[in-house]
Amino acid sequence: MHIYIFKRVLMMIPTLILISIVAFLVIQLPPGDFLTALTAGMEGRMTPEEIAYLRERYGLNDPMWLQYWKWISGIVFEGDFGYSFQWRRPVSELIWSHLGLTVLISFVTLLFVWAVSFPIGVLSAVRQYSFSDYFFTFIGFIGLATPNFLLALVLMYVGFKYFGQSVGGLFSPEYQNAPWSWAKLGDLMAHLWIPIIVIGTAKTAELIRVMRANLLDELHKPYVATARSKGLGEMRTLIKYPIRIALNPFISTIGWVLPSLVSGAVITAVVLNLPTTGPLLLGALRSQDMYLAGSFILMLSTLTVVGTLISDILLAWLDPRIRYQ
């Protein structure tokens, strides 16, 4: 098991190097750079000399490999993610200030998604074609089909109109810059449910379908019949055998849930005005703020790789067939 984990961690290194190169190339692919985007809005208020000076200062004239090397060596050796042209602040400072709340929302959403989809998925598999199965399937498809921004708008309307909440953001105005207190935490909780539901709904619907399909596959396997023929009760049979085995793909969802919770919520975050990383990434991409965008993409990729690693380790722990091969 330890060897397995060690091997997997070792394999992450080349993957990450490759990802960082690709991420940097992709950021550079669109024609122009940050200065083209900047000067486009100024229409001749900057002289070509000034632009050339800035381009030289930001190192935009260097060959691409040199730019990449400056960027990646800074990250690896000094933890320096570069400088955001647009915000005129170090990238790491920007990211860290947004990351805390992002991780909080992602994590709580993940718990929400699991807590809701697991029991419903099990129920609709065990009672296949029953009323509850059809009901939740219906709800699930609606959840899958509703665009997140629409759901966000609807929930904000409901929250404002019927609960008298200040909507948008994660805090009411009076707590925005207040130090942490129980009241502020309560205020956060009151705001948190909207983004959690909005971000979590589609994932929940998807995981319900995954759980249902997996469990339906397992329910009719002979080992379930064996367990019943031993005289085991129905509930214990289900929990110990088919549900346990149907969990595997559920666990492997962690791999993609982690990054998509960070990046996938961009539109929701914009609509809900959340202080998370999503809108920051969107802005960076639009203004070709290359170090900020590149660092974001690198972080999301790292999260994907780490998420995959975590889910692989969990799977190996859960399933001896993987562990012993």
Added chain:
Amino acid sequence: MTKTPVLEIRDLQTHFGAREGLIKAVDGVSMTVNRGETLAVVGESGCGKSITAWSVMNLVPKPGKIVGGSINLYDRNGGSVDIAALDPKSAEMRAIRGARVAMIFQEPMTSLSPVHTIGNQIVEMIRLHQPVTKKEAEAQAVRMLDRVGIPKPTERMAAYPFQMSGGMRQRVVIAMALSCNADLLIADEPTTALDVTTQANILELMKELQAEHHTSMILITHDLGVVAEVADEVAVMYLGRAVEQTDVFTLFDHAQHPYSRALLGSIPELGKTRGQRLTAIRGMIPHPLNRPLGCTFNTRCPMAIKGACDAVEPDLIQTGPHHHTRCLAYQNGYTHHFDKKPEGAMRPSETIGGRAHV
């Protein structure tokens, strides 16, 4: 030794309410298993052998249901319980499963959970039915594994099924099934998925264990070679019904029902001369939703008589001291239709409806 029954199935009916219509998978099956004996149930795929077995476990898969008849399970003091009348989910039924009636499945590859050790799965069975500690149950499980011929049983307790061969896995399944000393063992094609040498070993082992524990067995198979090797009694099934029941010697020498004889005629034999052809049963099994009127076998039967076999449903008739057949050729009032007496025919005797005492 007088024969005492351990299981008596009378006129069992297990139906499946499918969307296309009612499928009578088991439609009036009667058979008896005597203590310490093996009853082989033979027939083509889809004839209802497995559903009969599932009915005895009271674990008929949805949407099937036992809708009629009785399944009496006798204990050693002569008391009996009707399994067909019990709620499949009741505690009483669960106490019977595994402890008094145990089952061995066809596929040793998939009938054990892939993510639990074999020790865990056997211990679970023992602790479900016996008030023993985990340690004692483990010791018992090791003894059982040793008995079924698993080398290094103590170490093997921690092995997972995928680390063992098919034959070894089937030994584990047998050890598990016998770990609570069940009175009746139902083996649903236990050797079909194994290669021939392993098959012989497993059958040998089952015979030995049966003699040791005085267990009765229902062996479901389509392999008449297996029947000849281990069975005491044989019930031949066709389309949800038992068409003939007798002891194994009588069946092989004097089979009465045309279907039984056709089955026996379709086995390849050593010593047959070149050029001699195997007799195949002509036609296909009718669709279960489209059962023929009269005798269910009349569409494929070489002896079928128009106007009788396709109109009158034959009863299960006692045709000998130890022989029951469901064929008009043996039924009072119809024998004259059949100019040529089928082989092994005895005098037609009284009709006893769907009930028979084997």
